[in-house]
Amino acid sequence: MTQASLHTEPDHLVVTAPTLASGMAWVQQQLGVSMAPRIGGQHARLGTHNALLSLGPGFYLEVIAIDPEASAPARPRWFGMDEPGASATPGLAHWVARTDDIEAAVAASPIATGAITPMSRGALSWLITIAADGRLPCAGLMPSLIQWHSQPHPASALPDHGCRLLRLELHHPAPADLAAALAAVGIDDARVVLREARQSAIVAVLSTTQGERVLAG
Template sequence: MTTIALHTAPDHLVITAATLEAGMAWVEQSLGVSMAPRIGGQHARLGTHNALLSLGEGFYLEVIAIDPEAAIPARPRWFGMDQLTASAAPRLAHWVARTSDIAAAVAASPIAPGRIEPMSRGTLDWLITIAPDGALACEGVMPSLIQWLSQPHPASALPERGCRLQQLILTHPDMHKLRAAWQAIGLNDERIVLLEGKEAHLRAVVSTPQGERVLG
């Protein structure tokens, strides 16, 4: 039997916020670039909406918040958003990695990244892993997995702001288990730095026209 090698790569950062406006303002202040005009949309099935910022070819930043105009979903929202309070500060909560075969990647991973679910927004169609309870695997350090079914990649439609991910620095007490999971799904990117620490933490170093900035 022939084994197909999996290929998984960083796809986007996830900034959660109590409101989309607060999240966009935080990103703009942190990076010194504008997110206007907003590019994004609604996820009606999950009751959220988003705004996107290019971080280079094939990679972007997503600000996501509960959509106040959407119906309350009959299921937990993704990215742990049901746990956000009205006073919750925007933060880098999670990241998503794209894979060439999401079913094989989920089966191969020793850390469950969630259940594979189909999603769509406008002309975009994709498969993504979502935990049944909406929680983030390993407090957000283990990425959700995505397989884009539509082309081109969403980052190609975003305005160029001169921002690039330099490093995604991830800290977690179970570093070795995470490293084994990433090896199993074919995730190997020099920008991703995994450290051992007492608590889970995510920090992104981004080059901007104003110099290096940090999101955390």
């Protein structure tokens, strides 16, 4: 597959938290939507567990935390969760983009996205990029890449509470460089907006049944 034919699109937002309960409570406070009952599961290989919230067809929000009942993994956890203070408080940390050819997308990216790693949870199976040290690419602004091997998409099993992504704002000191990297892996989505800023930051603006709400780090 050539770079020009790559198709990659936003798949889910990642909220990290010190505990799953605190992350779910934070999302409810920010969006006015309850994530209970919990829908998600455990990632035994990486010692984490999660809960999910639908953001419409083919897209969702994931709250992820270190699983206190899991054994310590043999490698650093994903999403920068082992970084000092990374999950001190809940916040939007990252996003994941779905591609139809993860090997080609990784090869095309000028920003290292991590090694392609097989993962599974229950009936779900996928490939995802994870850095060897677990750190987030480009401070979380460059998405991890995912290719689902199972169908249907996890969002299809989630209750729809009317939340939708309006904009994913990526604040970066060199937005042109980040834009080139996103284009290289096949991301062309009007909801992804780049803004020049002194410090990197990721902000999601969502529509909800209670109006427009914002998630940030």
